[in-house]
Amino acid sequence: MSHTVATAEFEGPLALLLELVERQKLEVTDISIAAITTGYLQHVRTLDSQSPEQLSEFLQLGARLLYVKSLALLPKEAGQEQAEELHQLNLELEEYRRYQQAARELGRLSSRSSWQRQAVSRLEPHELPLPDISLARLAEAFQIAIRRAEPTRPQGILRAHISQESIMKSLRRRLSHGAFELHALLDGAKDRLEIVVTFLAVLELIKLAELRVVQSGQFGAITMEPAHG
């Protein structure tokens, strides 16, 4: 009978001892302790001595096995002690075996998993709804927004609507009442396109020498006035 367990990597001395006991279908009794001890020590010899900590764990149990084995060689008085030692060893091995079995069962449960909601259970302060916003006020705000948005029409109509000509016309009308500020002109613009067209209209009127742009100083207000005023 070979006692060598050559290939398997054992997590610890108990795992090795258990493997030996199970493989040989033996109990850790005084009859088989000799065989088991031999097998155990043979395996320990193959261990990598680079890891003294691991080795010491194996040696500790090895020493225990040898001690139990040696008790059998002594006269009767040692018999009782040997029985106790064997009993203790059996208990430990049995406990370890049960957990090893439990670990296998646990491993089988690995395909199950549960998840908990990941949602935030408490709203952060900035996420809290604003106070006293009623549904009515929300509706009102919506109406105002809609009204403001109304000038936005499909682009084709918009181009026809805000033509440079019509802006020039209204600029001429304003100029006939005297000078006015650029700001006043642009504040009335409904969108970017209107601002752009207004600038084009201003440039056109300058070119036609109908309008003059005056600035009082750096960063000062820009005023439009009739060129021939």
Add this chain to the structure above:
Amino acid sequence: MANSSTINVLEALLFVANEPLTAGRLAQLTEQDLAEVEPALMQLEAKLANSGLQLVCHNGEYRLVTAPAATEAVRRYLQAETRSDLSKPALETLAIIAYRGPLTRTRLDDIRGVASDTMLRNLLARGLITEQGTATEPGKPTLYAVSHTFLNHFGLASLKELPPLEETV
């Protein structure tokens, strides 16, 4: 028989909570007596038995989690990686802590016959076990127990659902 509205409110609370809640806290939130909440929780557990959710109880704390039957679909939704399986020694250590915990490292080492500190550190880092107080023996060593994450990992509703430990031959 607990008030069915209490059961429903408990269900709602556990639905929004993203932390385990004790029965005491649930009693506070529902403005009910603890004596009322505890049976209601048991009835909630029974009510959920045939649903996609399950009530988990661990260390007196309750959570609502997805049922194991939904594991694969939820995993796909969360795009959670199919976890790399725990190594044999890791499972062995976990099993001992699950069945025998809370226990000290020394006791764990005794059962396994090897030093377990590295293993303990790994399991702590993965959140599968937690430190749970200290033992009364000299030196007050730390006690280790499995965590809520452990129960999630194995889809268990409580430690009572662990496979029964084999009887001593």
